[in-house]
Every structure is written in structure tokens, then in C-alpha cells.
Amino acid sequence: MQKLGNIVIKNTTKKDDALFNYVSDYDKIDNTLPTLIIGLESAQNIIPSFTILQKNYDNGMLCWTFNKRERRDEYNWDLKRFKNNAIMLFLSKIKYEYIDFTCYPMYKTKQLIKYLRGKDKKICFITRNSKFVFIYSQKYRCVWGLSLTLCEYLGISKVKVLKQLRENTNNVFINGNFTPNDEIKDIIKYNTHYILPLYGYFSEK
Secondary structure, three states: OOOEEEEEEHHHHHHHOEEEEEEHHHHHHHOOOOEEEEOHHHHHHHHHOHHHHHOEEEOOOOOEEEEOOOOHHHHHHHHHHHHHHHHHHHOOOOOEEEEEEOOOHHHHHHHHHHHHOOOEEEEEEEEOOOEEEEEEEEEOOOEEEHHHHHHHHHHOEEEEEEHHHHHHOOOOEEEEOOOOHHHHHHHHHOOHHHHHHHHHHHHHH
């Protein structure tokens, strides 16, 4: 699972987190990801244009907050906000495409089928009523949505569709009852397909 942000915090044991890099040294961050610095002294030493009145820098890619001992409530709020913003930034880059075989050109249909049968890891989620399947490709940062009801209407057996997906050992299936926690629900709203890109986070909770 790819990381979505860095959290720089001193004097702490390494914390395993599915989505965030916890590091004690700012030099160890991934510069392509948003970063939160915890602790007033650390922020003063790391941020060149630091001012205690400003929490966000570099268009929100660099933030800081007090540590628990300095201001616990502010720490809790800022940490939650940073994580939520990092998740929203990541999801904003995820494409969603509804697969409609009634208007898909044949070449595109063949390309998609070939890819779904390929070796790239894909995460699949079948809705509880088995009427829809979502397929996420981390390589292309895309979620495809396929109506199994539409497949049946067009004479395509949904049993065969799911069998093809399941027979590919590179595809990972999420249980239909798999749901995010309340905080993540607030972020993804009714966009069920967003569950897939964040699967690593949910599965390790």
C-alpha cells in the first residue's frame, strides 16, 4: 500500500501505519508527499520561514502542530485534519470509470479484458447485493465500475464475469461486508469506489 503522507515526530518508536510514514528525522521523509511536523521546537528548526501564527506552508504540503505535552487538544485536531486532507488529496487523483458495454468501442473492451486478465495486482469489491463490482488498479490510479445487472441484460453471464476475475491470482477480492470506519466514511461519502484505493488502510486496522 502506497503511503499518503509523512509525520515527523521525535522521541518515539517507529509506528506502523498503512497510510503514513512516521519518522523521527525530517531528512527521511518522502518529498513527494504532504508532511506534518509535530512539536514546536522541531517546526522552528525545520521550517525556514516559521511563524507560530502559521500552521501551513508550501500550499499545505508542509504543516506543523504542537506535541501532546504542549497542547494536546490542538495536537489531536491538527493530526486528524492532516490525515483527512492527505487522504482527500490522494483520492482526488483517483479516476473512476463506469464500464458501459452498450457504448464501449470494441477495441477498448478488448484492452480492458486483457488488462483484467493480466499480472498487475487489482483489488476487487463486489457489492452486498452482487449487482455491481468495482475493480481498482494502483498502476493506473483508476477504479472501474461494472454493473453485473447490465451484463445479464446484455446476455453476459455475471457468474462467468466473476469467475474470470477470481481465476486471476493477481486479483484481490474484498468481502462484500467490508466497510470503512466512521472517519473515512465522512471523507468518501457515498463514493463506494473510494474504498478500494484505501483498502490497505482498512485491512491493517
